[in-house]
Amino acid sequence: MSSALTEPGTATETRSGVRRPPARLHHNNFYTEDLETTRHFYEDIAGLPLKVFWIEPVPEGQGTEQIGHAFFGLADGGFMAFMQYTESSVQATMVSGEQPTSVHIALKVDDEQQQEIRKQVEAEGYEHFFIDHGILRSLYVFDPNRLLVEFAVDPDGHKEMYQMEAERAHEMMRRFLAGDRTPTLPEKL
Helix, strand or coil: CCCCCCCCCCCCCCCCCCCCCCCCCCEEEEECCCHHHHHHHHHHHCCCCEEEEEEEECCCCCCCCEEEEEEEECCCCCEEEEEEECCHHHHHHHCCCCCCCCCEEEEECCHHHHHHHHHHHHHHCCCEEEEECCCCEEEEEECCCCCEEEEEECCCCHHHHHHHHHHHHHHHHHHHHCCCCCCCCCCCC
């Protein structure tokens, strides 16, 4: 397995017939009821610049209104994207309420970025919490759409730890599926 599992463009092996895995996440798309409030959170608080705003008609047969797409840039060239319909009746069916907290997106940041974001969300009054998972340290924030966004910091020695975990990942999954629920505790590096 690749020794640099978290570095862009370095994973070279797959278990399928695909020669290489995708280079990076292009975008993850969500619905919003309020593009401006969403823009404020992602651009002014979390530091993701609005890179593209695209307006297009809904796909054939799905109505006559337009969709506004806001793409907020990540450092690797990927995007967090949000879309809003112009007709409130269609929009209401797309925004179905709060997701369980296990459904979330995690963005990689360093310690300094995580602290800057924490200060911003506290100043703005956004609900948030922190968990040290051992394999990473996470600041979780509910955005204006009640989407849970994780700002994750890899610990010191993470490349070595991820390499070790890659070597035993399939065995750990087999154990879990066979009923062994012993928590994974990363070894000290």
